[in-house]
Amino acid sequence: MVGRSSFGDRKGVRIAVVGDGGTGKSTLIAAMASESFPDSVPPVLPPTRLPHNLYPDSVPITLIDTPSSLEKQGARNEELKIADAVVVTYACDEPVTFDRLGTYWLIELQRLEVKAPVVVVGCKMDLRDEDQVVSLESLTSYLMQQFREIVTCVECSAATLYQVPEVFYFAQKAVLHPVGPLFDYERHAFTDRCVRALRRIFVLCDNDMDGALNDEELNEFQVKCFNEGLQPTEVARVKALVEQNVPEGVNSLGLTFPGFTYVHNIFLKKGRTETFWAVLRKFGYDNDLKLRDDFLPVPSKQASDQSVELTSEAVEFLNGIFRLLDTDKDRSLRPSEVDKLFNTAPESPWNDAPYKDAAEKTDMGYIPLNGFLSQWALMTLLDPPHSLANLVYIGYSGNPASALRLTRKRSVDRKKQKTERSVFQCYVFGSKNAGKSALLHSLLGRPFSSNYTPTKVEQYAANVVELIGGTKKTLILCEIPEDGVLKLLSNQDCLAACDVAVFVYDSSDEYSWKKSRDLLEKVVRHGELTGYRVPCLLIAAKDDLNPYPRAVIDSVKVTQELGIEAPIHVSMKSGDSSNVYNKIVNAAEHPHLSIPETEIARKRKQNQQLLHHSLIFALVGAVVTVVGLKVSRARSVKKNFSA
Template identity: 65%
Template sequence: MPSRSAAGVRTGVRVVVAGDRGTGKSSLIVAAASDSFPEYVSAVLPPTRLPSDFYPDGVPITIVDTSSSMESRVKLIDELKRADAVVLTYACDQPMTLSRLTTFWLPELHKLEVKAPVIVVGCKLDLRDERQPMNLEQVMAPIMQKFREIETCIECSSATLIQVPDVFYYAQKAVLHPTAPLFDHEKQCLKPRCIRALKRIFMLCDHDMDGALSDAELNEFQVKCFNAPLQPAEIVVVKSVVQERIRGGVNDLGLTLEGFLFLHALFIEKGRVETAWAVLRKFGYDDDLKLRDDILPVPTKHAPDQSVELTNEALDFLRGIFQLYDSDNDGSLQPSELDDIFVTAPESPWTVGPYVDAAERTYQGNLTLNGFLSEWAMMTSLDPACSLANLICIGYGGDPTSALRVTRRRSADRKKQRTERNVFHCFVFGPKRSGKSALMNSFLGRPFSSNYTPTNAVHYATNMVEQIGGTQKTLILQEIPEDGVKKFLFNKECLAACDVSVFLYDSSDEYSWKRSRELLLEVARQGEECGYGVPCLLIAAKDDLDPYPMALQNSARVTQQLGMEAPFHVSVKLRDSKNVFSKIISAAEHPHMSIPETEKGKKRRQYRRLVNSSLIFVSLGAAVAVVGLAAYRAYAARKNT
């Protein structure tokens, strides 16, 4: 049974009970399920199900019993890795079993990389020697300090049914309302991603945007999250608690953001983590504190050669956001200003690959408007759900369905001989040292460097390109390392996302030219076989160096044979690469042109034409025969009459 529905809601919780032999695992399970102490239980029980109405959260629990014998180790490991929560048992009348938790069981969970929360349970409480009392909190505090995965410690008795139902309630609660994503127990504070989510919620509830929740706004928040209003006296109590504990948590206008965050931290500290989760989930957050997929109406691509772009409405919103956060009006965003934009998102999305360092910045490292919009265009193209989620998190107030649009299939664009796309994805192929990275850096306005650094990972560069007539299009360059081409082309749909490809070679180097030609032919064959043929350009880089004598003649011949434009010569060092990007955009805007065709592809096309001609001839012949037969029958009928 899947543990989550399509909307990300839990449909079940799987709890695995483990521990030393004789610690009372099976008796605990039977007592919880039947509310009675069993006189006899088998060594290992079959999976036991507690129905959805067993606990208030309304989610059924499947309890899995395990054996600690060596013969059952493989099955035990499998069950632990599948667990949503783990109940580790020890026997209150056997102190050695408690020691075994820290010497074997908890380290074993670490070794197996089990990420599930752990509930430590002392069974057989009724059998503990009264002459040796134990303070559970004092004993478990250092253990919980060392093993952070422990959510709760509890002792119970299956014989007397003391706290037996609580064991699996806490296990379910640890799964449905986990503490770890929200609170750092070591630092005793909310975690950064939780703070960001609560900041967004606070801003959504602060309708008059005065920086505080008035009594009316606080009451509206309460009704939305818990379906019950706060009484005036209750609001007074809430504010009093905040005022006593945190300076600036309440002002003349109401509950401040600091007070709002403090209240949620207080709920968690008091063991009411489900209250914080009720708020977060009401505002659309999942267990990772990201917006749930079911509230992100991401448009569906029906074919691999379609893409997703931002609509004009979303772009206008982003331009407004840029101007709002460009506090010094210098036309660029400082890192701190960019961080402020994403302060209500799970994190700033462009601090890691493939977005980090992929857009145009000023010499001071600030992000320009073109760079800002290009990063959004790239994120929308590569990960539409992430783009839409971040749009919503930073305050996009329009209908989410109006933020993104799906483009027409590229195969349809070829037939119509035009495209309506505003964002073009370009693959950059070429051998090592051909100048791929230098070209991409020049695209972002970065100075030329003669230092060579091989590209081993995915490398992107994105910017806006102004075309003739003043229109702007966004170009995304993706460098394909030479060593990764074979693996890249192994995917039969690898070219589906490509609007145009360029092939660089060092015009002064014989090997570079020959290898670039090989790559071009490999891609051309892949396009012909898979039906994703794309416009291609051949670029002779390093034009400032003495050319390889045969390269000019051979490259002109190859491009002519393949039906492509002649090679385009550039020198990044001499800063004459600017026009090449307009040329790349122009090739992408004419999706029916510059598609290389190999000899095999030409023969295949000629064969198809021949077959089609034959079919047309046969069809015409059949039509003539039908008409002739009809005429003969009409003549015969008149003759008989």
């Protein structure tokens, strides 16, 4: 399997050349540009652009000469920070300049946090004392072990033009076809992401899903990646080589996954990273071994109060994937089964916040279908590109553009007094220890715990809520820490993605009630100022405790003044949720109701109505006047005519 890759999406490669003064930096660049040894060069050359067709990838290269003096160190450092690759030079006839690589230059690159690949280049090879010749490998092996950013070492001579083109070819190649994402030198094995990418490619090419690539599938793979087929003798030769070195790499059906990875390992051993990357890029991967943006047609929001949801086609695909993974038919997935699902993705997306522990699980830690679908709904709401990418990683074979849909603006939903959304996001406000986390845990079916741990960052809980009539909606609760409210409200569009805001207070605690009322006022005021007015509900938690009398009276009064539903009393400890999740979803499904209206807003509306009525009266008056004038004129004309 052979071929040449392309990297047409990159506009150019910028290579900075650094090193001690007199090591031959400027002469190396001048010799490369003119293909001849220059008689003299200035101390520092201006940026030098090489022809784009100089190397097979046809990507333009710009060489940046840098000063060695301390007084111009700032300018040099700025160039290093924006370089795609760095060439560090030493003089082959001056051993002290080689020693300076490890004691100064490479340490300086690390200090500047330069992430670009490094090529170590020995210049003036023709001037080296023949009695002091040592192999390049023995000279540089320790250096490469100490500084992992070094991708290769090479020696050259500008005077004879020996290996001068190779210097910048290796530097360009390190940028366009990097080894780092593919191979872990410490483990002497492919990186985890590389293995996962190869597994996905293997699965996609295994059309008959028998766990092996037969001759026809191998040929299709070759044509897809390199636009040329394989002769039967070539296929036989590849399989014979694999079987000789990796017996489990071939079986009666064809090339297995271990054999597939071995073939790609050969590419690396032979230094043909461009061939390896040709395969990866044909299947959509970027240098981070993630799918490129052009492979992910995510619908673009036209307004902040729109959101993205999975289409019915994508949900049906996920239902099928769940059934396929649920081999023991217990209607839940074990952690190992979830890991297997994502073994063709760069990593499992649900191992970290905000997705970890955000969905329903059984007592054994297994995830049921509702929890599985809710987790995908949450990921789609919070990070649509990430969700779409993972759908593709796990095998979504439909058009990626058909997997996600853009919802109607929430402001339009409120005007039309209905919504077509199937996923609702609810912000949960309240004081510390008011019962917010218990509300989230109960949605996920978790037992009540009296242990209190204050929430310091936003927490999510997502689950399916079944309504009367069997309709199912996904409810996502986002707990806002008390200390994080001001930061949240500092963002003008913070309520744009909110379908319902609930305010939880400990019904037995005076401070908790007052804080909840204060938060309600802040959110309502913010909504009126920004135009993102959302339905609001009050939740009186810990209803099993003796109530704070004033809270009972005040809460009813506040809801009446704002024109919203009376407080919902719940006790998660006693298992009395008062159907609170259905009530939240109901408020989201009727977005024009439960929207608080302050006295100021009410007066503003009245003034607008008065102004509107005044304009109507004025318009009617004007029409009457015009009609009267026309009648008067008509009578006058008639009178004159009669005379």
